[in-house]
Amino acid sequence: MVGLDLAGRTVVVTGAGQGQGAAEARLLVDAGARVIATDLGPEPPPGLGAVFSGGPLTYRQLDVTDGPGWAKLAEWIRSQGWQVDGLVNNAGITQRSRLLDASVADLQRVYEVNVAGSLLGIQALAPLMRSGASIVNVGSVAGLTAHYPVAYTASKWALRGLSQVAAMELGPRGIRVNTVHPGFIETPMTQGAKPEFRQATLAETPLGRTGSVEEVAGVVLFLLSPLSSFVTGAEIPVDGGQAGHGGAKSVSDALR
Numbered sequence: 001m002v003g004l005d006l007a008g009r010t011v012v013v014t015g016a017g018q019g020q021g022a023a024e025a026r027l028l029v030d031a032g033a034r035v036i037a038t039d040l041g042p043e044p045p046p047g048l049g050a051v052f053s054g055g056p057l058t059y060r061q062l063d064v065t066d067g068p069g070w071a072k073l074a075e076w077i078r079s080q081g082w083q084v085d086g087l088v089n090n091a092g093i094t095q096r097s098r099l100l101d102a103s104v105a106d107l108q109r110v111y112e113v114n115v116a117g118s119l120l121g122i123q124a125l126a127p128l129m130r131s132g133a134s135i136v137n138v139g140s141v142a143g144l145t146a147h148y149p150v151a152y153t154a155s156k157w158a159l160r161g162l163s164q165v166a167a168m169e170l171g172p173r174g175i176r177v178n179t180v181h182p183g184f185i186e187t188p189m190t191q192g193a194k195p196e197f198r199q200a201t202l203a204e205t206p207l208g209r210t211g212s213v214e215e216v217a218g219v220v221l222f223l224l225s226p227l228s229s230f231v232t233g234a235e236i237p238v239d240g241g242q243a244g245h246g247g248a249k250s251v252s253d254a255l256r
C-alpha cells in the first residue's frame with residue numbers, strides 16, 4: 001500500500017541544525033528514511049537530537065552557498081553506494097531592511113543562500129536521483145505576498161521561479177519538485193520578532209495562531225512520499241490561511 005513510509009530512501013535536508021530543518025530531519029527518520037542532515041557547523045547541533053552515526057541520521061557540515069561543498073557531499077553519498085531520493089532545500093536566512101534602505105549587498109546575501117543555495121543543491125544532487133525522487137523547496141508567505149523586508153521577499157519570489165523551472169526540467173526524469181510556503185512558524189528565526197509583527201500577522205491569519213515546526217515537516221513528508229506521486233510544480237502554503245485571503249480578512253473583520 002502506498003503511504004508515508006520512506007523506508008529505504010535517502011533524503012538530504014539543508015539547514016537541519018535547528019528550527020524547521022531539524023523537525024523535518026526528525027520526522028523523516030521516524031518515517032523510516034535515511035536522513036543526511038546538513039548545516040553550517042562542524043558538529044551536529046543539539047537541536048537535532050540524538051545522532052546515530054552510520055544509522056538513520058547522519059550529520060554533514062554544508063554551507064549551501066559553497067559549490068565545492070555540495071560536490072563533496074555528492075561524492076561522499078556516491079562513495080556510500082547510495083542514491084538520493086529526496087532533497088529538502090530548507091536552509092534560509094532572513095534580512096529585514098525595507099525598500100528605501102535595502103542595499104545591493106543585502107539583496108545579494110539573501111539571494112546567495114535562499115536562491116543560489118537551492119540551485120546548487122539541485123545541480124549537485126539531481127544526478128544521484130532516479131525516477132520517484134522528490135525535491136522540496138522551502139519558500140515563504142513572503143514569496144506569495146508583498147511582505148515588507150524587500151530582499152527576503154524578492155529572494156522567495158525568485159525561489160518560486162527556480163522551483164517551477166526545476167519541476168519542468170526534471171519531470172521527464174520522474175523527479176518531482178514542489179514548494180512549501182510557511183507562514184509565521186515558531187523557530188529561532190522568528191524568536192526575536194517584534195510583538196507588533198506577531199500581533200499584525202495573527203490578525204491576518206484565519207486560524208488565529210502561529211504554526212509549529214512539526215506542522216511544516218508533515219507537509220514536507222507528504223511531498224517526499226509516494227502519496228504525492230502526481231504532484232509536481234505545486235506550491236502549498238502552510239500558513240494558517242494567511243496568504244489565501246489576499247488581504248480580504250481585514251475587510252471581513254471590519255464588517256463583523
Ligand code: NAI
Nearest residue numbers: 015017018019020063064091092140182184185187188189
Ligand atoms: P532558522 O533560522 O531557525 O534555521 C535556519 C537554518 O538554516 C539554521 O540552522 C542555519 O544555520 C541554516 N543556514 C543558514 N544559512 C545557511 C547556509 N548558508 N548554509 C547552510 N545552512 C544555513 O529558520 P527556520 O525558521 O527554521 O527557517 C527554515 C526555512 O523556512 C528558511 O528557508 C526560512 O526562510 C523559511 N521560512 C521560515 C518562516 C518562519 O516563520 N520561521 C516563515 C517562512 C519561511
